[in-house]
Amino acid sequence: MIVKRYTGRTVNEALAKVRAELGPQALIIDTRPWKEPGLISPRMGYEVVAAVDDAPPAAAAASKSGAAAAPELQAELQAIRRELARLASGLPSRGALLGELADELRASGCPEEVIGEVESLCVAAGERLAEEQRRAFVRRWLERALGPWQPFDWSRPQRLLVVGPTGVGKTTTIAKLAGDLVLKRHARIALVTIDTYRVGAQDQLRAYADLLDAPMAVASTPAELGRVLQQFADRDHVLIDSSGRSPNDEARLTELKGFCRACPGLTVALTVAANAGRAEFAAAVERFSVLPIEHALVTKLDECAEPGRLYGCLRRHQLPVRCFGTGQEVPDDLAPADPGLLMDRVLPGAPSLASGVLTHGR
Ligand SMILES: Nc1nc2c(ncn2[C@@H]2O[C@H](COP(=O)(O)OP(=O)(O)OP(=O)(O)O)[C@@H](O)[C@H]2O)c(=O)[nH]1
Numbered sequence: 144m145i146v147k148r149y150t151g152r153t154v155n156e157a158l159a160k161v162r163a164e165l166g167p168q169a170l171i172i173d174t175r176p177w178k179e180p181g182l183i184s185p186r187m188g189y190e191v192v193a194a195v196d197d198a199p200p201a202a203a204a205a206s207k208s209g210a211a212a213a214p215e216l217q218a219e220l221q222a223i224r225r226e227l228a229r230l231a232s233g234l235p236s237r238g239a240l241l242g243e244l245a246d247e248l249r250a251s252g253c254p255e256e257v258i259g260e261v262e263s264l265c266v267a268a269g270e271r272l273a274e275e276q277r278r279a280f281v282r283r284w285l286e287r288a289l290g291p292w293q294p295f296d297w298s299r300p301q302r303l304l305v306v307g308p309t310g311v312g313k314t315t316t317i318a319k320l321a322g323d324l325v326l327k328r329h330a331r332i333a334l335v336t337i338d339t340y341r342v343g344a345q346d347q348l349r350a351y352a353d354l355l356d357a358p359m360a361v362a363s364t365p366a367e368l369g370r371v372l373q374q375f376a377d378r379d380h381v382l383i384d385s386s387g388r389s390p391n392d393e394a395r396l397t398e399l400k401g402f403c404r405a406c407p408g409l410t411v412a413l414t415v416a417a418n419a420g421r422a423e424f425a426a427a428v429e430r431f432s433v434l435p436i437e438h439a440l441v442t443k444l445d446e447c448a449e450p451g452r453l454y455g456c457l458r459r460h461q462l463p464v465r466c467f468g469t470g471q472e473v474p475d476d477l478a479p480a481d482p483g484l485l486m487d488r489v490l491p492g493a494p495s496l497a498s499g500v501l502t503h504g505r
């Protein structure tokens with residue numbers, strides 16, 4: 144592995160030199176402010192430390208074919224290569240830089256690429272970041288990288304179709320949203336289900352509609368949904384439940400596309416469970432992305448044992464989270480989307496963005 148340092152007036156200028164000399168495969172292992180030694184007119188800018196494999200072509204080709212490997216494996220490999228390069232360059236190792244903070248992030252399931260990112264940041268901040276401030280700095284940075292997430296805009300009429308894998312909490316979240324709209328916002332709503340597959344699905348939604356004294360209808364085809372929406376045209380909001388099917392169920396996804404096409408006013412909310420595994424989470428996002436997803440509802444935050452893993456999933460897929468389900472209680476266990484709520488679980492005890500403990504430009 145070849146490790147080299149490049150300087151430029153800006154990070155981009157230094158990166159351009161890296162790419163020109165080492166090529167696009169170069170691995171960036173460090174970025175930090177830089178100042179030429181000496182007092183008289185010192186040149187200032189940024190220093191980038193980059194590394195590239197000096198493996199023979201056959202090995203390089205083999206490592207390229209590794210690009211098709213699972214994303215987790217790729218991330219692990221990147222992290223190992225970055226650490227090796229760091230050792231070769233004489234820079235302090237990740238452990239020395241982040242210490243227990245890295246262990247904590249790793250224990251909460253944070254992917255290696257996020258830990259590597261945080262490490263580079265701490266290196267870039269250098270001595271300006273006192274050790275006792277590191278935790279708050281890291282938390283603030285991770286929190287900012289997640290959002291901002293906007294809450295639902297209930298000031299305009301919503302026709303919201305809720306989709307997602309089976310059992311993630313679609314119907315429960317609809318009931319929570321409906322409760323919030325009726326009891327707190329005094330909105331006039333209607334509930335609809337297009338779930339005609341599962342025994343009891345209609346009864347489950349009807350029970351919630353009855354409790355809230357809201358009308359409820361069943362639509363089994365796109366044309367029927369069009370008619371039902373016309374019937375509920377005077378309602379402020381209409382929340383539409385769908386059946387839980389495996390995201391691999393092509394026929395069901397095609398059917399959902401048909402509903403979206405037939406009812407242009409619909410917006411689609413993807414429901415994902417916070418306790419889903421990384422692969423399961425990615426599969427759901429990928430498969431349901433054939434629909435025009437505008438919102439994400441993240442359920443079961445209370446059951447999420449690895450909040451760092453959830454953090455990684457939300458960062459990777461850039462989901463526009465609107466709210467979190469935080470328990471089974473309807474309607475109380477629903478929280479508006481707030482990156483701080485997740486960060487409280489990833490790095491408990493570190494001050495949030497809102498607390499403003501750190502001053503800018505330190
Ligand atoms: N702990 C916890 N449980 C939840 C949450 N949201 C939903 N559940 C539970 O998850 C289970 C499934 O909820 P449903 O709302 O029926 O899920 P669904 O996605 O509509 O299920 P299908 O229609 O069968 O696909 C129920 O036991 C809910 O109480 C949450 O935020 N936290």
Ligand SMILES: [Mg+2]
Pocket residue numbers: 313314315344384385386387
């Ligand atoms: Mg359901």
